[in-house]
Amino acid sequence: MGNAAAQKVPFWLDPKKRGIVFQIGTVCMVGLLAYYLISNVLINLEKQSIATGWGFLTKESSFEVGESLISYSSADTYARALLVGALNTLKVSFIGIVITVILGTVVGIARLSTNWLVSRLAKGYIEVMQDIPVLLQLFFWYAVFYETFPSPRQALNPITGVFLCNRGVAFAVPAAHPAHAYMLAALVVGLVLAFFLRRWAKKRQDRTGQSFPVFRVSAGMVVGFPLLAWLAFGAPTAMDVPKLVGFNFTGGLTLSPEFFALLMGLVLYTGAFVAEVVRAGIQSVSRGQQEAAMSIGLRPSQVLNLVILPQALRVIIPPLTSQMLNLTKNSSLAVAIGFPDFVSVANTTINQTGQSIEGVALIMAVYLFFSLSTSAFMNWYNKRVKLVER
Amino acid sequence: MEQTSADITASDDIRPPVASIGVIGWVRANLFDGWFNSLLTLATLYALWVVVPPIVRWVIIDAVWNTTGAECRDAAGACWSIIATNFRFILFGFYPYDQQWRPLVAMLLLFGLLYYSQDRKHWTKMLGYGWVAGLVAMGLLMRGGLLGLSSVETTKWGGLPLTLLLSVFGLTAAYPLGVILALGRQSRLPIIKWLCVVYIELIRGVPLISLLFMGSIIFPLFLPEGITINKILRAQVAIILFTAAYIAEVVRGGLQGMSRGQYEAAESLGLNYYLTMRLIILPQALKIVIPPTVSILISAFKDTSLVVIIALWDLLKTSQAVLSNPEWMGFSREAYIFIAILYFLGCFSMSNYSRRLERELDRDRP
Amino acid sequence: MKKWKLSLVMIAVVLLFVAGPALAGTLDEVKARGYIKAGVNGGVFGFSMPDDKGVWKGLDVDTARAIAAAVFGDADKVQFTALTAVQRLPALQSKEIDVLCRNTTATLTRETTNGLNFTQVNYYDGQGFLVPKKLGVKSAKELGGATVCVLPGTTTELNAADFFRANGLQWKPVVIEQTAELNKAFFAGRCDCLTSDVSQLAAQRSVSPRPQDYIILPEVISKEPLAPVVRHGDDQWYDIVKWAVFALIEAEELGISSQNVDKMKNSTNPQVQRFLGTSPGMGKALGLNEAWAYNIIKQVGNYGEIFERNVGVNTPLGLERGLNDLWTRGGLMYAHPIR
16 A cells, blocks of 8 residues: 555655755756857857967966066976965965964953053954955055055165165075075974974873973973074075165065055954954863863963863864965965965966957966865864863 | 951942052063063064054054145155045946946945844845835936936946945855755755855865956857856856855855754655755744854955956946046045945944854854 | 837837947048947046036047037037947947047057057157155166055056066055946055056046145156047048047147137238138048038137146146157157148
């Protein structure tokens, strides 16, 4: 009987079959829409005789890019110009994220301070920065930079070796010396040794219960090895001081106003959000945890490292990841103030080649790649942090 | 015994030590408990002392309020004249000068509706109709062409009304789309789910500016020959598509917060998918996510400033146009601060409201 | 239920914005619509810029108004859209605008691979450099190591790269897409030099806070014929735009101005009669009213008037006619015969 009833059910009342039909319908609709749009594009491209394809990537770009991490000239290809832009995006995002995390942590802790004045100030900062569009902040800092600072010939010189003018900030940096390569190598060796030391110390502690001053020893290695390398080369102290030659400063390290304004705007804006994330994370660890940890005799540093941080980080990391991604995506606003990031270079490319579809597709692909790889990394890290929870 | 206790209350009406109550007590407890905090307070006070007076001098004392640009250049403080002289262009852009009362009325209408809608007691069907009527009236006021109002092309819309238009319509249209996407992502049908996941992750992975570029440069190529869509609407569509993906993620949070029992109860009542969602799940899930939805509204409001990059005359662009006038060149700080204050007022009132709502909803929960 | 109503509202809103489907040619579309959609720069004083009441002014703006006068007999039937450099060509290709009057240089690739047609040049220009006097620079060859403000995505950007490369000079570009923002940055001292078409440099200098502090260097490093642009494949519309510009030039040559145009209607000169439509035929050939040229001159003026009003020596720009003078006075402005 049940069998007969099941057979009688018409297919549109069977959820499974209905689901299949519904899905096929959706696929058909999406497919049709895609077909319609793509055919329109093809017709339009054909009619307006707009060039298509990726051939332009290997052509000579013939335009200059303001700042570059790799060597580039207008005789290079579009592909290289775009690479320059992508590296600039990475540069500003990476530096921005590092400073933002530091700033956000400080402000987040300040927000929880028992000191009324400090916590109010932190609150005011968070409120104001969160509520002003980041693009407006970029324009503001850019305008402040070039409207306030003097021309290079009257550059401000607040500290020896640092020059402030409307062309940017020029720093003195140590002059190139073979010792630097060895110092870098020593740093890497120190870091690797510190990593293994930590693992060894943890194993030993698990086995014997004896703790080892890992932090102090590793810090000593990480700082000490490069220092030793530096001393071994006779402690070179020559500095490459920026000098005014012709129109601009040469030598040293110059940060352009565009870069500075972009960094400033992104960091101040995102920092406010990160501060809220950090505050929420710290507040999520109940006071009892801290009291319990202290009552079993852990030192304050151990309380922080072993009890508070592992729990707070679990709460902090997912929203922090999305803030990092926001910063990376917002760095695309560089195009508005003329920092040659990826969007800016791609924009020029679109303009010079007329191939807007390829250009916008590239922009999307590159940011998707950045976003997906950052979230993949952060997910991996999040999982590692999660293991602490037993 | 009784005597003694009465004695004590009467004679030893002991007041707590002066140093732990009143202003002094508060200051001690909040600013000077322990050497570290005292040091911090002093350092902060010193920093404020260094920073605040020059700012106050620049903003208020030395500022000029109603002069020409040339006089401004001689002033030591801020030149607020740039706002005073140009505020109508900054606020309304190219909207015909003698018709600017229309966007003003439209904006007041919007603010009135928003203000009235704050109270959850007013959330009735009538309010819904009120909003529909209000939005239509606003559109009519802006566009004209009826009831003796002269027609004003959308290319002349600018300034604050454009900013508000982009954010209000952006959210009202993105909301249903976001809910559908969220439902799709939770769906048991693999293809639907997969499509929604791809859409949401794709949009959330790219910056808004790339979508705006797409809307402003590529989108016309997607349309068949002869059909064109207004530049403002194209930017609007980009903002809607962008916001919808973020709303979808927020709503998904609400959906995941629903207990399995709710679905099962609905199923046992014999409700189908549509009715389950409409009567049981969504009303609860959407209520949970009201506060995060307001923060999406805030960021959508801020994000509308990006349309300046594709040359729409929003609030930011009109102020930049004023700044490129030789008379007012060089007063960017004043103009940007003014715009920042407008944005701040908007966002701050919304985020305050969201916090209040969050408290109310928390209280309501059993 | 509510969602259903909401979508109705949305549809209504969409209908408010979407233009109806197109008719056959651009002229029919324009006539049906009742106004011309023109793309302009929006940030160049003297060429196209809104004044403080939001009214568009400039040489490019007047060119577009002349087209409107020819088509509708009313120069005000133009809707201006400000476009960035990257938006201008797609906007025209996608029919968002009917004609682009945005100091756009005619080049071979634009005319071929971008599917555009450049009509008659309304301004002959060349690229130069604007520098502050106090730098003490006398020639562009001395600009080695300079920071140069330049609009991205323009022929200007490419010419500058070519120039510095050819002369073996180092330089650092600062590229900002919004013309107004770029100029603001230059006059605040962000760059040592601003490079653009000479007319634009003059325009930007004239509206800077202290024009006397800046000089335009003598080198002109490129040819920049700036012309209104239309889409490929609509010859009638191309003709109208081209001959509207010719009419401006021809009127100056014939001595017809907005002041004397009514008097000239009684002229016995057959050229003038054909021009003003008193002896008919020309308007019909273009598919326009016979008074097309009369309307242009009456409402907008001849080329000389437009030039002097917007960019000439008595304006803040103070530009000489130079290449843009009539051919009879040694310039390049040479209208084809209207007959």
